[in-house]
Amino acid sequence: xxxxxxxxxxxxxxxxxxxxxxxxxxxxxxxxxxxxxxxxxxxxxxxxxxxxxxxxxxxxxxxxxxxxxxxxxxxxxxxxxxxxxxxxxxxxxxxxxxxxxxxxxxxxxxxxxxxxxxxxxxxxxxxxxxxxxxxxxxxxxxxxxxxxxxxxxxxxxxxxxxxxxxxxxxxxxxxxxxxxxxxxxxxxxxxxxxxxxxxxxxxxxxxxxxxxxxxxxxxxxxxxxxxxxxxxxxxxxxxxxxxxxxxxxxxxxxxxxxxxxxxxxxxxxxxxxxxxxxxxxxxxxxxxxxxxxx
Numbered sequence: 169x170x171x172x173x174x175x176x177x178x179x180x181x182x183x184x185x186x187x188x189x190x191x192x193x194x195x196x197x198x199x200x201x202x203x204x205x206x207x208x209x210x211x212x213x214x215x216x217x218x219x220x221x222x223x224x225x226x227x228x229x230x231x232x233x234x235x236x237x238x239x240x241x242x243x244x245x246x247x248x249x250x251x252x253x254x255x256x257x258x259x260x261x262x263x264x265x266x267x268x269x270x271x272x273x274x275x276x277x278x279x280x281x282x283x284x285x286x287x288x289x290x291x292x293x294x295x296x297x298x299x300x301x302x303x304x305x306x307x308x309x310x311x312x313x314x315x316x317x318x319x320x321x322x323x324x325x326x327x328x329x330x331x332x333x334x335x336x337x338x339x340x341x342x343x344x345x346x347x348x349x350x351x352x353x354x355x356x357x358x359x360x361x362x363x364x365x366x367x368x369x370x371x372x373x374x375x376x377x378x379x380x381x382x383x384x385x386x387x388x389x390x391x392x393x394x395x396x397x398x399x400x401x402x403x404x405x406x407x408x409x410x411x412x413x414x415x416x417x418x419x420x421x422x423x424x425x426x427x428x429x430x431x432x433x434x435x436x437x438x439x440x441x442x443x444x445x446x447x448x449x450x451x452x453x454x455x456x457x458x459x460x461x462x
Contacts, residue, residue: 185292190283191313196261197222200251200272201229202287202302205397206419206438209322210303211266212237217318218310219243228267236398240322251275258282264309265291266302285309324424326405334406339373339388344408344459346372347392349400350379354413354431358445362411362431363389369452370459377403404428408462409455427458 199215201208208229215225228251229237238248249255253271259281265272266287276284276291284291287305289298295312299305310317338345346366350359359381366372367386375392377400394400400417404410404426411429412418418430422440429451430442443451 185281185283187283187293190260190262193260194222194262195224196258197225198258198261198263198282199225199227200263200265200267201227201233202266202268203230204416205233206416206423207266207302208233208237209420209423211306212240213320213322214303214306214317216242216246216320216322218315219245221315222262228272231396233397235396236324236401239324239398241325264302264306266305324401326402330402331406334402337392337403338375338407339390341373341388343388344370344372345375345406346370346409346411347375347377347403347407348379349377349394349410349412349414349417350431351413352379354379355445356381361445361448365448365452366455370455372408375403375407401426408459429454 197215197218199211201211212227215227219225223245225246227237227246227248229248231250234248234250251272253275255275257278259279261279261282263276263279263282263284264286265276265284268288273290276286283293285293285295285305287299287302289295295305295308299308307317309315348359348362356379359379363374363381363386366374367389372388374389376389377392377394380391392403394403397417401421401424404421409429410421410426411431413431415430415432415436418428418440419436419438422428422438428440430436430440431444432442433444434442436442441454443454
């Protein structure tokens, strides 16, 4: 059943939607962001270039990423919110939905008087063939309405006080500090092999910020809490090396100027350094050179 039939019912004829009036007024542009942090960053870089086109721009983003994205230097007309079920209906707006969440779709059903563009084409404005990702859908919408987008290159400022405070969370010794943001589905056996390689070759202090493993036979391996994406970015900025198997976080931190190792069998589209479990010698050489240079 299509989006409109779910809104109005099978036996009710929907009233004509006034796309032209909404785009003529351009009161609000509302964007529900996806779970991919790097993709969301690219969307933000582009949407910032539409500030002159809309009176207000609202991003709905998850709680984990909220604190990081709100720290970019943006004009007051750009706002971030965390979506909840009590969110008032948004009408007379352009709504772009990149979040594949049931609660969001349930909410959008009630936004009858808004122009809605959705990554799955569950909307009253559709582009065919379906877009492959949120950035492509955004670009096609802008092309349709001849909106000129000036892509920005946003930076994330960090104070020296924040770096100093974060470094105090590390063991205070002469060894380098490595932060490992490893997901739960990453092989425990492979993670143990990486930890042994890091300890044997660099005597590093290792901090596990997500997946935990039993490492009683090795010293200076500690869990380290990160309550949100910004706190994780501070850890990556303060450590000597940041290692993760999460592609979106690796790509985001890399474009924000951090040295990141991405554990993957695939190549990244960015300049992030990628190594598979078969590349331990190459990874070791890269880390040695990195520590020497820094």
